[in-house]
Amino acid sequence: MNLSNILNTLDTSSERHLDELCQWLKIPSVSSDSMHRSDVADAAKWVAEKLKKAGMATEILPTDGHPLVIAETPAVPGAPVALVYGHYDVQPAEPLADWISGAFEPTIRDGNLYARGATDDKGQVLTHIQSVCDWLATGEPLPLQIKFLIEGEEEVGSENLERLLPGLSDRLACDCVVISDSSQYAKDKPAITYGLRGIATYELEIRGPSQDLHSGSFGGAVMNPAIALCHLLSSIVDSKGRIQIEGYYDDVQELSAAERTAWSNLAHSDEAFAKEIGVDALFGEEGFTTNERRWGRPTFDINGLTSGHQGEGVKTIIPAFASAKISFRLVPNQDPKKLTKALQAHIDKHLPTGVKVTLSPDHGAAGMAADPQSRYAEAASRAIESAFGTPPVLIREGGSIPIVSRFQDVLQCDCLLLGWGLSDDKPHSPNEKFCVQDYHRGIKASAMLWAELGSLRKGV
Amino acid sequence: MNLSNILNTLDTSSERHLDELCQWLKIPSVSSDSMHRSDVADAAKWVAEKLKKAGMATEILPTDGHPLVIAETPAVPGAPVALVYGHYDVQPAEPLADWISGAFEPTIRDGNLYARGATDDKGQVLTHIQSVCDWLATGEPLPLQIKFLIEGEEEVGSENLERLLPGLSDRLACDCVVISDSSQYAKDKPAITYGLRGIATYELEIRGPSQDLHSGSFGGAVMNPAIALCHLLSSIVDSKGRIQIEGYYDDVQELSAAERTAWSNLAHSDEAFAKEIGVDALFGEEGFTTNERRWGRPTFDINGLTSGHQGEGVKTIIPAFASAKISFRLVPNQDPKKLTKALQAHIDKHLPTGVKVTLSPDHGAAGMAADPQSRYAEAASRAIESAFGTPPVLIREGGSIPIVSRFQDVLQCDCLLLGWGLSDDKPHSPNEKFCVQDYHRGIKASAMLWAELGSLRKGV
Numbered sequence: 072m073n074l075s076n077i078l079n080t081l082d083t084s085s086e087r088h089l090d091e092l093c094q095w096l097k098i099p100s101v102s103s104d105s106m107h108r109s110d111v112a113d114a115a116k117w118v119a120e121k122l123k124k125a126g127m128a129t130e131i132l133p134t135d136g137h138p139l140v141i142a143e144t145p146a147v148p149g150a151p152v153a154l155v156y157g158h159y160d161v162q163p164a165e166p167l168a169d170w171i172s173g174a175f176e177p178t179i180r181d182g183n184l185y186a187r188g189a190t191d192d193k194g195q196v197l198t199h200i201q202s203v204c205d206w207l208a209t210g211e212p213l214p215l216q217i218k219f220l221i222e223g224e225e226e227v228g229s230e231n232l233e234r235l236l237p238g239l240s241d242r243l244a245c246d247c248v249v250i251s252d253s254s255q256y257a258k259d260k261p262a263i264t265y266g267l268r269g270i271a272t273y274e275l276e277i278r279g280p281s282q283d284l285h286s287g288s289f290g291g292a293v294m295n296p297a298i299a300l301c302h303l304l305s306s307i308v309d310s311k312g313r314i315q316i317e318g319y320y321d322d323v324q325e326l327s328a329a330e331r332t333a334w335s336n337l338a339h340s341d342e343a344f345a346k347e348i349g350v351d352a353l354f355g356e357e358g359f360t361t362n363e364r365r366w367g368r369p370t371f372d373i374n375g376l377t378s379g380h381q382g383e384g385v386k387t388i389i390p391a392f393a394s395a396k397i398s399f400r401l402v403p404n405q406d407p408k409k410l411t412k413a414l415q416a417h418i419d420k421h422l423p424t425g426v427k428v429t430l431s432p433d434h435g436a437a438g439m440a441a442d443p444q445s446r447y448a449e450a451a452s453r454a455i456e457s458a459f460g461t462p463p464v465l466i467r468e469g470g471s472i473p474i475v476s477r478f479q480d481v482l483q484c485d486c487l488l489l490g491w492g493l494s495d496d497k498p499h500s501p502n503e504k505f506c507v508q509d510y511h512r513g514i515k516a517s518a519m520l521w522a523e524l525g526s527l528r529k530g531v
Numbered sequence: 532m533n534l535s536n537i538l539n540t541l542d543t544s545s546e547r548h549l550d551e552l553c554q555w556l557k558i559p560s561v562s563s564d565s566m567h568r569s570d571v572a573d574a575a576k577w578v579a580e581k582l583k584k585a586g587m588a589t590e591i592l593p594t595d596g597h598p599l600v601i602a603e604t605p606a607v608p609g610a611p612v613a614l615v616y617g618h619y620d621v622q623p624a625e626p627l628a629d630w631i632s633g634a635f636e637p638t639i640r641d642g643n644l645y646a647r648g649a650t651d652d653k654g655q656v657l658t659h660i661q662s663v664c665d666w667l668a669t670g671e672p673l674p675l676q677i678k679f680l681i682e683g684e685e686e687v688g689s690e691n692l693e694r695l696l697p698g699l700s701d702r703l704a705c706d707c708v709v710i711s712d713s714s715q716y717a718k719d720k721p722a723i724t725y726g727l728r729g730i731a732t733y734e735l736e737i738r739g740p741s742q743d744l745h746s747g748s749f750g751g752a753v754m755n756p757a758i759a760l761c762h763l764l765s766s767i768v769d770s771k772g773r774i775q776i777e778g779y780y781d782d783v784q785e786l787s788a789a790e791r792t793a794w795s796n797l798a799h800s801d802e803a804f805a806k807e808i809g810v811d812a813l814f815g816e817e818g819f820t821t822n823e824r825r826w827g828r829p830t831f832d833i834n835g836l837t838s839g840h841q842g843e844g845v846k847t848i849i850p851a852f853a854s855a856k857i858s859f860r861l862v863p864n865q866d867p868k869k870l871t872k873a874l875q876a877h878i879d880k881h882l883p884t885g886v887k888v889t890l891s892p893d894h895g896a897a898g899m900a901a902d903p904q905s906r907y908a909e910a911a912s913r914a915i916e917s918a919f920g921t922p923p924v925l926i927r928e929g930g931s932i933p934i935v936s937r938f939q940d941v942l943q944c945d946c947l948l949l950g951w952g953l954s955d956d957k958p959h960s961p962n963e964k965f966c967v968q969d970y971h972r973g974i975k976a977s978a979m980l981w982a983e984l985g986s987l988r989k990g991v
Contacts, residue, residue, distance in 0.1 A: 281809025349741025
């Protein structure tokens with residue numbers, strides 16, 4: 072394997088790499104919008120074509136929704152198999168007026184490429200595609216088999232992929248999934264994310280009288296559903312942020328002393344963090360730092376409240392109903408199904424009089440924990456250090472990528488989350504961006520990763 | 532005074548009475564809608580014309596909004612003065628599709644007249660106008676002076692009348708205000724309402740981060756404004772319906788043993804009441820009956836809740852803000868201004884960390900208590916018994932008519948609330964109605980009332 076030859080090819084191709092990313096970004100593949108159905112299909116075709124031209128066995132696999140793009144390089148006996156997962160669909164670009172340059176007109180300003188999908192996820196997944204395609208173009212054999220699974224419904228919940236995954240388990244069999252759909256810890260501080268929180272979301276509805284009542288004629292004699300909702304929601308979490316559902320903390324994987332020490336050594340300022348989000352003071356569970364609260368502790372949040380009169384002025388009614396959207400972030404080892412039972416039991420126990428309460432679970436996913444000291448993680452660490460000039464920090468993230476724990480379950484594989492983005496990339500907002508330098512460093516790190524992983528023997 | 536001659540005139544005029552009410556109801560005098568400005572003016576002209584034609588000194592008094600119609604019969608030395616208050620404006624008729632017959636096409640079905648304003652308040656106030664006009668038409672002198680104050684902004688808060696009232700105090704000077712803008716206790720159970728609750732309304736807003744945050748990346752590390760709102764609202768009232776603001780019950784006028792006994796003798800079924808409003812069980816302050824809770828106890832209600840994601844599906848955010856519309860019904864002797872101070876102190880004491888709380892008072896009005904055994908009330912009772920064939924019951928109502936306590940304060944007068952409506956008249960909803968028989972009985976009771984009040988000597 073002549074790695075310097077490969078790295079040299081990458082260096083001399085950087086203009087084409089950027090040009091190709093721009094081509095892909097120009098396709099408005101908004102998966103949630105049926106008006107963009109053919110654009111989504113075009114984005115799938117674009118990437119399938121790219122993979123196929125490089126010589127990979129490639130298929131566009133239809134689903135009930137948008138298709139999966141699956142490709143693979145030849146098998147390499149004795150070496151591990153890597154599966155690159157990413158997505159070619161993007162979030163809606165609205166509000167369009169807030170974009171400085173067009174959402175689907177990729178534009179470079181101050182070293183950043185601005186476009187919807189630049190960081191989430193076209194730019195990031197393309198780093199791995201470029202590294203593999205260019206490697207193959209040199210004529211050098213890859214030191215391991217690499218498979219690609221690029222889906223078109225990540226932004227709308229990956230339901231079709233989740234359903235099809237068990238049936239694809241042979242075809243996608245791998246030792247390690249590689250995903251670049253997250254962020255570095257900070258500018259020039261690349262990270263390996265070895266944990267994600269799970270999630271459980273619900274809608275809680277409280278119905279009282281059959282219609283809004285006059286609060287003068289009826290007030291005092293009937294339970295107000297909005298008051299019942301506030302009491303019920305307040306019973307779920309105390310004023311110190313501690314969740315009161317029986318058994319909620321029983322399965323929580325406690326933070327190890329080692330990772331608490333490691334995280335405490337990460338550059339972090341509570342003051343700067345509070346300023347960034349626009350609050351005077353932070354708030355969270357006692358006895359934990361901000362990063363511990365975000366990455367390693369379970370939460371309860373109210374995502375929305377709706378009841379009664381919401382317009383201007385006064386309408387003195389007892390609302391017929393009140394509802395809340397609520398969600399929990401779970402840490403590894405907490406089971407969303409178990410939570411649903413415990414939450415229902417909590418509600419039954421705290422049921423107010425004279426109203427009907429309905430809890431509707433929406434979706435749930437377990438958290439993910441990988442071993443940050445695994446040989447795959449260590450290989451990734453070396454690759455990233457080579458490309459970025461600094462070793463990656465080991466972090467967890469507070470968000471959830473439900474498909475990741477499904478990969479672990481179904482494919483029984485390890486998982487590497489290698490984020491090339493930055494926390495201010497605004498992946499779901501106007502003016503989404505991706506740092507051009509990080510795109511190129513990501514491609515280089517990816518190539519180094521194949522070399523590092525290829526040097527490992529399978530199953531050792 | 533030849534009362535039988537007058538009653539006879541009323542009897543023979545019933546067709547015209549109904550016809551005139553229909554004329555008035557056809558004018559869509561929706562005070563809140565600027566598109567109906569000239570209709571509102573026409574409704575004022577219609578009633579002014581009616582009063583003037585009967586020989587009364589009548590004026591249409593402009594205000595910054597819709598005009599007041601003021602009229603009076605000649606002074607009668609030694610006799611008390613009665614002031615009839617009512618309003619010619621109506622609520623919007625929307626949703627129009629829900630009306631069986633047109634909102635401004637008065638239609639009789641099953642003995643009821645259906646139209647916007649039928650009961651609230653054109654039909655009810657017209658009973659007093661008809662009785663006085665017909666009395667004057669007989670040539671008999673009225674045994675007391677009667678003044679009319681018919682406004683066009685009751686449905687939008689009576690602000691101009693409130694402002695002008697002190698300057699009109701000489702002109703409107705009276706011993707007793709007569710208002711028919713409420714309901715009988717039940718069908719064929721006329722009532723004298725001797726108490727109303729006051730009101731205080733507020734908007735409560737809690738602001739957290741400067742924009743909605745991703746609940747994965749930030750959840751657990753920042754106060755969720757919607758949770759803070761639920762905690763704060765829950766702190767205002769306990770799960771038994773007891774309000775927790777310090778001193779809230781200090782000024783509450785307790786119910787007398789006599790009125791509790793009287794109310795307990797009123798026909799009432801909790802079961803039927805619950806069924807009517809569509810709940811399985813009633814709820815309220817311990818130790819009080821349903822009517823006591825509605826009429827004689829102060830309350831706290833949430834009228835609306837707004838925060839975060841309210842559309843379909845899931846959006847896992849920490850909302851930037853959460854707000855509530857809240858209101859209190861006050862009993863006589865509670866001061867809305869004092870409540871505002873106590874509520875602000877309560878909020879300051881229960882202030883959550885990391886969010887900003889703003890309390891904005893909207894409007895406040897004291898409750899009203901009249902003496903149900905006053906000579907005016909007893910005169911009204913005799914008049915109603917003559918017209919309805921059954922003596923009225925003595926009740927309070929849970930709603931608030933802010934102008935009533937202003938009349939008491941500014942004019943230093945007694946107050947008679949004589950409701951001819953029924954609780955299912957739907958005054959602010961589609962298919963508003965007024966029982967035709969009650970319209971005619973109301974006119975008769977009104978005439979008898981003038982005879983009864985006229986027999987009292989002023990100030991005795």
